[in-house]
Amino acid sequence: MIQHDTNSPQLTAGGPVRPGFVAGGTIQGDRAIYIERKADEELFDLCMKGEYGFVLTGRQMGKSSLMVRTADRLRQTSVRPVIIDLSEMGTHTTQEEWHFGILDYLDEALPFTTDPFDWWEANSHLGYTKRLGDFLTEVVVEEIEEKVVLFFDEIDTTIRLPFADDFFAAIRALYNNRSEHPKLHNLSFVLIGTATPDDLIKDQMRTPFNIGTRVELTDFTFAEAKPLAAGFETTPKKGERLLQYVLDWTSGHPFLTQKVCAALTEGAIDMADKSDVAEKVSSLFFADGADDSSIRWTNRYLVNRPAAQKE
Numbered sequence: 468m469i470q471h472d473t474n475s476p477q478l479t480a481g482g483p484v485r486p487g488f489v490a491g492g493t494i495q496g497d498r499a500i501y502i503e504r505k506a507d508e509e510l511f512d513l514c515m516k517g518e519y520g521f522v523l524t525g526r527q528m529g530k531s532s533l534m535v536r537t538a539d540r541l542r543q544t545s546v547r548p549v550i551i552d553l554s555e556m557g558t559h560t561t562q563e564e565w566h567f568g569i570l571d572y573l574d575e576a577l578p579f580t581t582d583p584f585d586w587w588e589a590n591s592h593l594g595y596t597k598r599l600g601d602f603l604t605e606v607v608v609e610e611i612e613e614k615v616v617l618f619f620d621e622i623d624t625t626i627r628l629p630f631a632d633d634f635f636a637a638i639r640a641l642y643n644n645r646s647e648h649p650k651l652h653n654l655s656f657v658l659i660g661t662a663t664p665d666d667l668i669k670d671q672m673r674t675p676f677n678i679g680t681r682v683e684l685t686d687f688t689f690a691e692a693k694p695l696a697a698g699f700e701t702t703p704k705k706g707e708r709l710l711q712y713v714l715d716w717t718s719g720h721p722f723l724t725q726k727v728c729a730a731l732t733e734g735a736i737d738m739a740d741k742s743d744v745a746e747k748v749s750s751l752f753f754a755d756g757a758d759d760s761s762i763r764w765t766n767r768y769l770v771n772r773p774a775a776q777k778e
Contacts, residue, residue, distance in 0.1 A: 519679035527722030622660035686719030
């Protein structure tokens with residue numbers, strides 16, 4: 468039986484449900500198996516040091532799960548994480564609405580003395596990008612004593628926004644202004660999405676987005692993925708053998724690995740063998756009528772990307 472992600476454990480007559488597989492979506496809570504990779508420590512260390520970072524890679528590689536996991540770890544320290552989901556802002560929005568949405572996220576996450584919305588209105592003579600930069604400089608780093616990390620998730624949704632260049636240029640300016648405003652060392656950004664650094668500032672007449680450290684999200688190795696074997700609810704030896712069969716097909720891609728593992732649990736797992744894994748992979752991805760959203764998204768991305776770059 469597949470156990471899906473939740474924030475509160477489900478109890479059965481036999482006790483707590485064993486964590487299981489989550490094929491798609493952010494992995495969090497105690498009913499999902501989270502696989503730690505090298506990127507977990509790299510991103511956490513960057514945040515603790517107050518450095519800028521970005522996790523820009525393909526879809527379904529575990530970017531959002533890494534972000535949530537890192538934010539949870541930071542909350543156990545003196546660092547204040549703020550997760551801003553840019554997909555919630557939409558792409559059919561005005562520049563004012565978009566920037567106001569970021570302000571709303573900050574207001575919910577941080578304990579300001581100044582009312583952010585009153586400050587925003589009092590500085591309405593400034594442009595939206597300048598106003599946001601000044602708010603971060605004059606209010607956030609002045610009133611929040613701890614380090615603050617702003618996670619911007621789904622940054623690829625900004626690619627078609629006409630004001631995106633200004634936004635990312637403002638982030639770069641905040642980094643460059645650290646020498647003049649030392650408290651800005653307490654503010655850092657982590658950008659997460661499927662875009663590339665070249666996508667962020669598209670105007671070739673402007674300085675490209677050339678700051679921050681890239682955190683690479685790699686496919687699972689067998690050693691990293693080994694905790695997944697427990698999700699099969701069979702003997703350790705049997706579970707690890709099935710997991711190796713799965714990795715032979717998926718090469719450790721996080722989403723594909725979780726999806727195949729989850730599908731295998733729908734049958735008699737103790738009787739499953741290498742041929743059953745092959746059959747399950749074939750039915751999921753190669754059979755007539757097979758329709759995987761991740762693969763369809765990749766096809767659209769590769770087809771449409773050249774057109775997007777010319778705009």
